[in-house]
Amino acid sequence: MNRILELRETAGLNQAELAEKIGVSQSTLASWELGETEPDVDNMVKLSNCFDVAIDYLLGRTNRTCLFCGGMYDTREDISCPHCLVESRG
C-alpha cells in the first residue's frame, strides 16, 4: 500500500488541494490513494518533491537491494542486510 494518503494528511492537505498542487484531477489522486492506479513517473517525482520523501517511500516499497552483496531484503523485517550479517558473524 502506498503512503500518499498518510503523507497528505500529515501535510494537512485535502484531496482537492493536493490534486491542484500536483496538477491532476481529484479522482486521479483518489485512485492513487486507494491503490487502484499508480502515479506515472512524472507524478511520482512531483509527489516526492511535494512531500520531500523518496519515491520508494512514497510507494510503500519495502524491498531494498544490499549495496555490498547485491542481495534483496525486506526493510520491514531487517534493518540491515541479513546476508551480510551472516557473513560477518562467520
Ligand SMILES: [Zn+2]
Ligand atoms: Zn548484503
